[in-house]
Amino acid sequence: MSTVLALAVVSRVHGHGASEVHALRGISFTAYAGELVAVMGPSGSGKSTLLTLAGGLDTPTSGTVSIEGRDLGGLGHADRARLRRSSIGYVFQDFNLIPALTAAENVALPRELDGERPRAAKKLARAVLEEVGIGDLADRFPDEMSGGQQQRVAIARAVVGERRLILADEPTGALDTETGEEILKLLRARCDAGAAGVLVTHEARHAAWADRVVFLRDGIVVDQTSSAPVDALLEPGLTR
Numbered sequence: 001m002s003t004v005l006a007l008a009v010v011s012r013v014h015g016h017g018a019s020e021v022h023a024l025r026g027i028s029f030t031a032y033a034g035e036l037v038a039v040m041g042p043s044g045s046g047k048s049t050l051l052t053l054a055g056g057l058d059t060p061t062s063g064t065v066s067i068e069g070r071d072l073g074g075l076g077h078a079d080r081a082r083l084r085r086s087s088i089g090y091v092f093q094d095f096n097l098i099p100a101l102t103a104a105e106n107v108a109l110p111r112e113l114d115g116e117r118p119r120a121a122k123k124l125a126r127a128v129l130e131e132v133g134i135g136d137l138a139d140r141f142p143d144e145m146s147g148g149q150q151q152r153v154a155i156a157r158a159v160v161g162e163r164r165l166i167l168a169d170e171p172t173g174a175l176d177t178e179t180g181e182e183i184l185k186l187l188r189a190r191c192d193a194g195a196a197g198v199l200v201t202h203e204a205r206h207a208a209w210a211d212r213v214v215f216l217r218d219g220i221v222v223d224q225t226s227s228a229p230v231d232a233l234l235e236p237g238l239t240r
C-alpha cells in the first residue's frame, strides 16, 4: 500500500500565552492509497485542524506533514499551492462553491488555475460531473441546485484531475440522510478507484463506509480501529 498522507508527531498551537489552545498534541496519522479513513471525536477535539494541516491550508507548530513523500514544510508558498491544487481535494460542510460560476466552471477552476486551457478544463469538468451523476446540471449556478446537488459539484471539484487525497470535513452535515448516504457512496467509490480519503463525521453510519476509524479527543488520538472491525461499532443493520 502506498502512503499518500503522513502526519508525524504533529502539534498545532493557536494563540499565545494565556489564550494558547493546543488543538493537536503530537498526532501521527497515515492514509494509504485506496483507503477511506473516518475521523470522529467531540466538538473541539481537533478534527478540522487535522484536515487543514493535511490539506496544506495551515502549517503545524511542530512535526511534519507529507503528501506522497513530500514534506509540505519544505516547499515554498508557490510549490505548496501547486501541490495542493494538483493532489488534494477538499470538501466542506457548506459546499463552498463560487456563486457566480456554473457547476462546470466551479469544477474547472482549479485546473485552469494550474494552467490548463479553459476548453480542456471545461470538458474534463463535464466528464466528472457526469461521473457524480449530475452531468445535466453542468450549466446551472449553485443557487439553482439543491444542497445534495451542490455537494456533488463540490465532490467533482475535489476529485477532478486524478487527485490523490480527498479531505472531507463533515460533508454530509447540511444534507438529509438519504442524500448524505449518496455523497458517502461517491467518496467510497473514489477511494476504491485509488485515492486516499479522510472523512470527518459525527455519524457512526457514515463512518461505516470507512476502512478505519480514528478517534480524537483534546488533540490526541485516543483510539482507532484496525481495518476490519469498523462494522462492529455499529448496530446490526447499519453496515454497508
Ligand code: ADP
Binding pocket: 014, 015, 021, 022, 023, 041, 042, 043, 044, 045, 046, 047, 048, 049, 050
Ligand atoms: P473540531 O473540528 O474537532 O471541532 P477544531 O480543529 O476546529 O476542532 O478545533 C480544535 C481546537 O482548536 C478548539 O479548541 C478550537 O477552539 C481551537 N481552534 C481552532 N482553530 C482556531 C483558531 N484559528 N484560533 C484559535 N483557536 C482555534
Ligand code: MG
Binding pocket: 047, 048, 049
Ligand atoms: Mg470541525
